[in-house]
Amino acid sequence: MNFDPRYANRNFASVGTRPIRPDGIDKVTGRARYGADFNMAGQLVGRVLRSPHAHARIRSIDISKAEALPGVKAVVTAKDLPDLTNGDAAMYDILDNSMARAKALYDGHAVAAIAAIDARTARQALKLIEVDYEVLPHVTDVDEAMRHHAPLINDTVFTEGLEEKPVKPSNITKRSQFGHGDVHAGFAQADFIVERSFKTEQTHQGYIEPHACVANVNLDGTAELWVCTQGHFVYRQHCAQLLGLEASKLRVTSSEIGGGFGGKTHVWAEPVALALSRKAGRPVKLVMTRDEVFRASGPTSATSIDVRIGARKDGTITAAEATLRYSSGPYAGSWAEIGAMTAFACYRLDNVKTVGYEVLVNRPKTAAYRAPSAPMAAFAVESAVDELAKEIGIDPVDFRIRNAAQEGTRSSYGPVYGPIGIGPTLEAVKNHPHMKAPLKKNQGRGMACGFWFNFGGQTCVDLNIGMDGSVSLAVGTVDVGGSRASLSLVAAEELGIDYSQLKAIVADTSSLGYNDMTDGSRGTFSSSMATISAARNAIKILRDRAAQMWDIPVDDVVWEQGHAVAKGDNYGNLGKLSLRDIAAKSGTTGGPIAGHSELVADGAGVSFATHICDVEVDPETGATRVIRYTVVQDAGKAVHPTYVEGQYQGGAAQGIGWALNEEYIYGKDGRLQNAGFLDYRIPVCSDLPMIDTQILEIPNPNHPYGVRGVGETSIVPPLAAIANAVSNAAGVRMTHIPMSPPRILAAIEAERG
Amino acid sequence: MAGIAVSTTINGDSVEYLCQPDEPLLDVLRDRLGLTGAKEGCGTGDCGACSVILDDRLVCSCLVLGAEAQGRRIETVEGMAHGETLHPLQQKFLEHAALQCGICTPGFLIAAKDLLAKNPDPSEEEIRFGLAGNLCRCTGYDKIVRAVQDAAHVMKQA
Numbered sequence: 001m002n003f004d005p006r007y008a009n010r011n012f013a014s015v016g017t018r019p020i021r022p023d024g025i026d027k028v029t030g031r032a033r034y035g036a037d038f039n040m041a042g043q044l045v046g047r048v049l050r051s052p053h054a055h056a057r058i059r060s061i062d063i064s065k066a067e068a069l070p071g072v073k074a075v076v077t078a079k080d081l082p083d084l085t086n087g088d089a090a091m092y093d094i095l096d097n098s099m100a101r102a103k104a105l106y107d108g109h110a111v112a113a114i115a116a117i118d119a120r121t122a123r124q125a126l127k128l129i130e131v132d133y134e135v136l137p138h139v140t141d142v143d144e145a146m147r148h149h150a151p152l153i154n155d156t157v158f159t160e161g162l163e164e165k166p167v168k169p170s171n172i173t174k175r176s177q178f179g180h181g182d183v184h185a186g187f188a189q190a191d192f193i194v195e196r197s198f199k200t201e202q203t204h205q206g207y208i209e210p211h212a213c214v215a216n217v218n219l220d221g222t223a224e225l226w227v228c229t230q231g232h233f234v235y236r237q238h239c240a241q242l243l244g245l246e247a248s249k250l251r252v253t254s255s256e257i258g259g260g261f262g263g264k265t266h267v268w269a270e271p272v273a274l275a276l277s278r279k280a281g282r283p284v285k286l287v288m289t290r291d292e293v294f295r296a297s298g299p300t301s302a303t304s305i306d307v308r309i310g311a312r313k314d315g316t317i318t319a320a321e322a323t324l325r326y327s328s329g330p331y332a333g334s335w336a337e338i339g340a341m342t343a344f345a346c347y348r349l350d351n352v353k354t355v356g357y358e359v360l361v362n363r364p365k366t367a368a369y370r371a372p373s374a375p376m377a378a379f380a381v382e383s384a385v386d387e388l389a390k391e392i393g394i395d396p397v398d399f400r401i402r403n404a405a406q407e408g409t410r411s412s413y414g415p416v417y418g419p420i421g422i423g424p425t426l427e428a429v430k431n432h433p434h435m436k437a438p439l440k441k442n443q444g445r446g447m448a449c450g451f452w453f454n455f456g457g458q459t460c461v462d463l464n465i466g467m468d469g470s471v472s473l474a475v476g477t478v479d480v481g482g483s484r485a486s487l488s489l490v491a492a493e494e495l496g497i498d499y500s501q502l503k504a505i506v507a508d509t510s511s512l513g514y515n516d517m518t519d520g521s522r523g524t525f526s527s528s529m530a531t532i533s534a535a536r537n538a539i540k541i542l543r544d545r546a547a548q549m550w551d552i553p554v555d556d557v558v559w560e561q562g563h564a565v566a567k568g569d570n571y572g573n574l575g576k577l578s579l580r581d582i583a584a585k586s587g588t589t590g591g592p593i594a595g596h597s598e599l600v601a602d603g604a605g606v607s608f609a610t611h612i613c614d615v616e617v618d619p620e621t622g623a624t625r626v627i628r629y630t631v632v633q634d635a636g637k638a639v640h641p642t643y644v645e646g647q648y649q650g651g652a653a654q655g656i657g658w659a660l661n662e663e664y665i666y667g668k669d670g671r672l673q674n675a676g677f678l679d680y681r682i683p684v685c686s687d688l689p690m691i692d693t694q695i696l697e698i699p700n701p702n703h704p705y706g707v708r709g710v711g712e713t714s715i716v717p718p719l720a721a722i723a724n725a726v727s728n729a730a731g732v733r734m735t736h737i738p739m740s741p742p743r744i745l746a747a748i749e750a751e752r753g
Numbered sequence: 754m755a756g757i758a759v760s761t762t763i764n765g766d767s768v769e770y771l772c773q774p775d776e777p778l779l780d781v782l783r784d785r786l787g788l789t790g791a792k793e794g795c796g797t798g799d800c801g802a803c804s805v806i807l808d809d810r811l812v813c814s815c816l817v818l819g820a821e822a823q824g825r826r827i828e829t830v831e832g833m834a835h836g837e838t839l840h841p842l843q844q845k846f847l848e849h850a851a852l853q854c855g856i857c858t859p860g861f862l863i864a865a866k867d868l869l870a871k872n873p874d875p876s877e878e879e880i881r882f883g884l885a886g887n888l889c890r891c892t893g894y895d896k897i898v899r900a901v902q903d904a905a906h907v908m909k910q911a
Contacts, residue, residue: 020847027855028843030790030830034856037789119780120773206890208794208802209856258792258856259890290795481853481891642850646892650853653893677799677888685894686878686885 003533005603007701013561014492015705018642019499021485023256032256035212035228036287043214044073044115046276046286047122048269049129050296051104051111054138054362054670055151058104058131061112065128071121074280075129077112081275084244093331095242097365098271104133105153105330106362107671108295110269115276115284138362138670142327143304145171145361153330153360171360173328176337178413179353186319186351190310194388198380200719200737201663202302202327205369206654206682209258210293215273216283222249223277227270230260230478231517235267236509242271243278253508254478261654262368263298265519294675298367299664301326301335305380307343315394317403319351320344320412324377328358329365339373341413342716343381345451346422346608348405352412362670368519370651371452371712375658375719379737382448382720387733396724397435400449400610401426421634421698422449422608428694429610434630443616443627444729450609450716454709455520456601460513461530463491463538465593469580471495473534474507475527476515481650481711482643483523489639490528490705494535496562497579513598521709524639525700526601532704538595545589546577603702604709609633611652611717615725622745624726626656630692636700636708648714649691655718657683661738761822763788764832772819779803781819782829790830790859794888801887804860805829811867813886830859833866841904841911842866851900853891860887865901873909877902 026032063075078101085091095101100109112129116122137151144150150171158166161175187193213227223245229235232254240247257264273286288297304325311317322343326336336356343354389399404422411417429435429447439445462474473491477483484504492499516522539559546564547554556568563576586593614628631648638644661681665673674680699706723734732747756771763786772781777796782788782805791814794800798813805814806828833840842865845851852858861884868875868883875883880901881894889897 018850021850023855024847024852025839027852027858028830028839028846028862029834030788030859032855033789034792036783036793206888207854207856208800208888208890209792209854210794256856257854258794259854261890287793290797290800482850642896643853646850646853646896649893649895650891654890676797677795678797682888682890683893684885684888685898686881688881688894690877690898691893691895 003536003599005529005702005704007699007706008704012493014489014499015637015639016641017489018640019485021482022488022504023479023484034209034258035255038214038226038255039285040214040216040283043283043285044117044280045119045122046113046115046273046284047126048110048272048292049112049126050292051100051109052107052671053104053133053135054107054140055136056104056133057136058100058102058111059134060132062130063112066114066125069121069125069128071117072114072125073117073282074115074276075112076272076275076279080279081242081271084241091241094238094266097331098268106364108292108364110272110296113272113276115280140361140363140666140670142302142325142359142361145359146325146357153362157360172357173332173360174358176340176356177354178340180410181351183319183321183351183353187310189312189318191313192388192391193308193310194384194391195308196384196735198305198307198383198735200303200376200379202299202363203369203658203662204294204299204680205261205263207259207261207263210288210290211264211268211297212287213270213273214283214285215270215277217274217278221245223274225250225252225270225274226255227252228255228257228264230257230264230480230519232478233476233509233514234517235270238267239271239274243274251508251510254506257478257480260480261370262372262519265368265517268297290677291675294680295672296364298365300369300372301328301366303376305376307380307384309384309388311388311392313392315392315399315402317347317349320347320349322354322380324354325357325359326373327361327363327366329363330360331365333358333366335366335373339377342374342451343377344412346405346449347403347412348409349412354412370654370715374450374452374716375655378448378450378716379719379723382717383723386724397426397430397447401430417606418701419698420606420608421696424696424698425608425610425632425634428632428696429612432612432630434612434628439614442619442729443614444725444727445612445614446721446724446728447610447612448717448720448724450713452521452607452713452716454525454604454607455522456526456604457516457522458514459526459530459601460515460598461527461534462512463531463534463595465538465579465583467583467586469583471497471502473502473504473531474512475504476507476512477523477527478518479506480518480523481646482640483527486524486639486643487527487531490531491535494532495539495579496559521607521711522601522604525604525703525707525709528639528707529601529703530597530599533597533599534595537597538593541593542579542582545582545586545593548589549577549585550574605636605700605702607634607708607710607713609713609717611721613721613725615722615729617726617730617744619730619748622741622748624660624739624744626689626722628689631714632694632696633710633713634696634698634708635710636703637697637706638695639707641695644695644710645693647710648693651712651714652691652718653683653688655715656688656722659719659722659737659739661740663738757820759820759823761824762826764829774820776819777815778817778819778822779814782814788829788831792856792859801864802857802860804863804887806863806867811864830862833862841907842901845900845904845907849896849900849903851892851896857887857889861889861897869905869908873905875905
């Protein structure tokens with residue numbers, strides 16, 4: 001039976017219910033094991049020495065004194081991680097980022113590491129490493145870095161994507177362009193044009209669990225890595241390549257993960273931990289401090305964006321254009337490209353053009369952060385859309401409904417949409433009681449839309465039926481927020497059994513085929529597709545075994561509600577065989593019963609959301625409070641609605657923090673000044689209201705149950721929704737995120753004159 | 754450096770250990786006693802993931818020295834359930850899906866237990882301010898607040 005991923009409308013028994021997650025008990029009793037909760041016999045403590053300079057040539061590193069300290073078992077530098085990347089530029093960047101080679105490229109860049117018998121000895125040893133730096137000019141601002149005289153971060157970089165190959169190196173690694181139609185002609189038809197420039201500051205995913213791993217390299221060339229990661233198979237590939245190991249001999253086990261949001265999608269210190277273990281001949285545990293997480297993991301881009309949108313008096317957008325500049329840290333990225341693709345994805349546009357520039361700066365290597373690059377683009381575009389609606393004199397929701405993309409619309413980044421949810425989310429917002437609730441003095445309401453692509457990718461699942469009829473489901477997508485519950489529901493649905501009869505686990509890299517990491521909102525989308533396929537393969541075997549037990553042709557056996565049923569006029573007295581009945585006899589009917597699936601989960605349906613936000617702005621201090629918040633988002637089909645709501649609420653909360661408060665603050669010396677949760681303040685419980693959610697279900701035609709990814713889109717609209725609310729509350733158009741009290745106060749005072 | 758001998762009570766059991774003078778209680782719990790329920794999210798008292806109750810007072814165990822536990826009573830998340838019975842807060846956190854990744858959960862449970870011990874009938878605002886020392890990055894706090902409200906309701910009836 002070939003797996004058919006097309007949507008088939010059906011009545012669900014398990015999917016859509018809200019059972020307790022299978023990993024829940026461990027997590028409320030303190031027994032769940034996260035990255036730092038695992039230990040091995042004889043394990044050493046690993047610590048990393050980091051550059052205090054934003055940009056410096058490393059003349060020499062003297063490790064002799066550190067090596068001589070009693071209790072130090074290994075000291076490694078870049079020399080212990082030779083370049084095995086074979087011209088793979090992206091892997092070379094990961095190698096260089098995990099341990100600086102010729103130059104330290106940002107404050108926090110690793111330059112050496114130590115394994116010692118305890119933390120105290122390791123800390124002492126770090127102070128004994130002598131690094132001779134030649135400090136170089138640095139640049140940390142995205143606009144500054146694009147200027148002609150800016151310090152060059154990498155003099156071998158020549159901008160890609162230009163019509164003529166440039167003759168001079170530059171901090172701009174790439175230019176990309178998207179769109180269709182003729183924006184020049186489109187703007188000529190416009191009665192109103194809004195043109196604005198925006199900036200957003202760099203933020204961190206802010207997962208509460210610092211990066212942590214235990215590495216163990218054996219003398220026979222095999223190795224193990226226990227690590228908190230969003231993708232243990234990806235970590236295995238990275239580490240195996242960088243250490244010169246065979247992938248199959250490096251077994252990576254993903255621990256429970258204490259948040260990732262994109263920040264745990266590629267390796268940071270893990271190759272260093274393996275190098276330390278190899279050199280010391282003992283297991284090494286390496287846990288980042290919070291300071292290291294801020295300085296040396298992967299925050300999102302800082303951006304600078306220009307937007308221009310034109311519309312006719314009747315409210316039809318005639319042209320839209322944006323130039324987007326995204327910082328990528330000191331290594332090449334494709335963050336502006338993604339921003340340029342998402343910027344106008346909510347709209348049906350005849351004339352649209354977006355240009356993205358990837359910009360090197362002396363900041364940590366940019367990593368994905370939940371719908372990476374989309375929130376900043378949406379902030380700029382949705383702010384301008386609101387302003388344009390105001391100029392035309394049309395309601396901002398109606399203006400968006402009029403111009404919303406539909407099924408059949410050619411998106412601004414190229415593909416033609418199938419059934420999509422932007423229109424329905426806008427209609428739901430228009431009719432939502434929140435939109436009609438009265439506001440008080442100094443309060444304002446804003447709304448905004450958001451888009452995210454979603455991703456499918458390589459996926460592998462094993463479903464094993466025990467002789468007692470209980471079912472174990474082994475998946476390879478790391479569970480970042482409840483996916484073991486949703487995948488158990490899907491398996492229960494397909495097999496026709498009760499949720500309690502199943503147990504789902506995340507298998508290690510030696511126990512299951514390759515899986516892409518949990519990113520792009522793919523965990524439940526792709527692994528549910530593979531789970532359905534695996535369950536159908538198991539059902540095929542179950543039918544066959546039932547046919548043997550009854551001694552009838554397998555074609556006469558169907559699977560209904562968890563039972564084999566004989567179909568035909570002659571089988572009236574055969575009754576039914578449950579999954580348990582068949583499993584109990586499996587030893588004599590052909591052995592273990594299992595279903596496997598390996599697939600590329602194509603067809604992740606695109607995702608849209610519309611958010612409503614009320615704020616109150618204190619005109620004396622500029623302090624802003626979110627007083628009411630509503631998320632409306634299309635889930636395709638909500639497998640476990642409670643965890644879908646959780647994704648909506650969590651993304652909104654992160655967006656609120658980004659909009660109002662969070663930012664990386666660099667001093668003139670190029671050092672990060674707020675590398676801790678006290679000064680990089682993420683929203684706390686008393687900062688937020690309840691976050692209402694409304695789940696819409698516009699089925700994804702490419703998934704058997706209609707499922708779409710739900711994890712990321714919720715962080716896309718908040719920046720703009722809050723900026724629009726602030727504009728309506730305080731009468732000022734905020735163009736710089738975060739809208740911290742000093743920035744709002746300055747804008748209010750400028751408005752007053 | 755010689756260790757300091759400490760006798761203390763953890764979750765009702767007498768415990769003795771040696772620790773260094775500069776060793777945080779969190780490290781003692783996790784690395785010497787194997788009680789890894791308390792987590793280190795920051796090491797500077799800003800995230801609350803390492804929350805424990807020390808003589809009826811909620812503290813960040815990363816800011817308390819192991820030596821300070823001498824003669825005192827410590828409650829950790831490992832002591833919340835009794836036998837097979839979960840504490841109402843644990844049960845309600847599960848039912849309301851008040852956790853996604855779960856790394857902050859032990860700290861929230863301990864902080865909420867302390868809050869309800871002092872204020873059995875908190876308003877939403879009192880819960881929000883009572884738990885403001887604990888960071889959660891996944892949930893937006895909505896389901897956590899609801900779980901605590903529900904647990905308070907159940908505990909009042911018990």
